Structures are given as structure tokens and as C-alpha cells.
Amino acid sequence: MAASSAMQSILASPLTRVTNRSRVNQFLVPTCFVPHLSRNSTLRVRCLADDQEDQKEQLPTPTPTPTPPPPPPRAPKVSTKFSDVLAFSGPAPERINGRLAMIGFVSALAVELSNGQDVFTQISNGGIPWFLGTSILLSFASLIPLFKGVSVESKSDGVMTSNAELWNGRFAMLGLVALAFTEYVKGGTLI
Incomplete structure (x- = not known):
């Protein structure tokens, strides 16, 4: 449902216009849908991936605590018998x-x-x-x-x-x- 409403808003937008020459294949689906923008209109594209990477870079990375070395092995007990x-x-x-x-x-x-x-x-x-x-x-x-x-x-x-x-x-x-x-x-x- 959300996909169909998004598609309708794109098609109804004044920025997009379907040409009359679009071809129809045997399944009656248009194969060539090219939106045309008018020369004075601007389209802004915002990349969210860069913002997320910047946030990840700003977060301090926790330093791993070094594990203590194992204690030295004990010398075997020497018999005094x-x-x-x-x-x-x-x-x-x-x-x-x-x-x-x-x-x-x-x-x-x-x-x-x-x-x-x-x-x-x-x-x-x-x-x-x-x-x-x-x-x-x-x-x-x-x-x-x-x-x-x-x-x-x-x-x-x-x-x-x-x-x-x-x-x-x-x-x-x-x-x-x-x-x-x-x-x-x-x-x-x-x-």
C-alpha cells in the first residue's frame, strides 16, 4: 500500500512527465518510463550513508583492556625423601x-x-x-x-x-x- 501511494505521488509530481511514445510490451506494461525534468527545476539528493559514517567516526572507540599474562608455571615439587x-x-x-x-x-x-x-x-x-x-x-x-x-x-x-x-x-x-x-x-x- 505504501509502495502504491509512493508511486502515485511520483507520477503525479509536476517534475515527472511520461512521454506519449512509451512502448507497451506483450504484458501491457510500459517498458520505457523516463521522467523529464524541466530546465528550471532542481532536484536535491541527500546521501544518508555519509552522515551515518560521520557519526560512527565521531563516537570514541573503546580501547580493549589488555588481558593479564598467565602466571608462570610452578616448578614441580621436589621430593625430599x-x-x-x-x-x-x-x-x-x-x-x-x-x-x-x-x-x-x-x-x-x-x-x-x-x-x-x-x-x-x-x-x-x-x-x-x-x-x-x-x-x-x-x-x-x-x-x-x-x-x-x-x-x-x-x-x-x-x-x-x-x-x-x-x-x-x-x-x-x-x-x-x-x-x-x-x-x-x-x-x-x-x-
Whole structure:
């Protein structure tokens, strides 16, 4: 109904005029409807889309609030049970053995260079009490932080990492065994 009243108002307007030559097709509908405007009449066209965009541009856009970063993951709880700390795959055995091997390898080479004694002569000439004292002291010093729940990885930083200590200990263990085997086969000091 609204469409028909709008059409009637357009057709009745003095601005539009249907020419007499409009063609009629087989359905009796005019195919050419061209409105003619007089030369003195003006037609104003107003675009509403620009007004709406201007209003959208004038509205302040809300700034999104940054989401807080998730909290850092907690370090896994380290077991302080004696059986867990000294287990075969626990944190203590390889570290303690590696630390003892590093001290033993360096001290064996130092005594060999200074006195000219091989490893077996060093042990038989009073090296056993030094070995036992060093082993007990270093074992307790290594176990105390582990029983308090401090992990080795939490204290490693920069060049002195826990992995570097493990690898140095492994090489020292191999070096100490190789030194003793070489001196045994050679029958004297390495140098």
C-alpha cells in the first residue's frame, strides 16, 4: 500500500512527465518510463550513508583492556625423601660421584706432577683418609640443599648450568678411570 501511494505521488509530481511514445510490451506494461525534468527545476539528493559514517567516526572507540599474562608455571615439587633423593635416577648419586671425580682427577694429576707418584702409590701412601674425608664432606654438602627441597636446576645460571656440571663430572669420571688404567698398563706415572 505504501509502495502504491509512493508511486502515485511520483507520477503525479509536476517534475515527472511520461512521454506519449512509451512502448507497451506483450504484458501491457510500459517498458520505457523516463521522467523529464524541466530546465528550471532542481532536484536535491541527500546521501544518508555519509552522515551515518560521520557519526560512527565521531563516537570514541573503546580501547580493549589488555588481558593479564598467565602466571608462570610452578616448578614441580621436589621430593625430599631419603629414598627419592638417593634413588638410582635421583638427583644426588650422579652429581655426588661427578663432583668427587672432578676433585679426584685434578688432585691426582697435581700430586703426580709435583711428587711423581702414580694414582695407586698415592692411595697406598695415605690417600685413603683424604679420599674418605673428602667424600663425606662433599656428600653432606651436596645432600643438604636437596633435603631442603632446592633443585639443582633452580640454582644454575649462565655458564655454570646443571647440565654443564653433569657433563664435567662424567668426563672427570672417565678421565680418572682412564688415568688409573693407563698408569696400570704402563707400570708407572703418566708423565
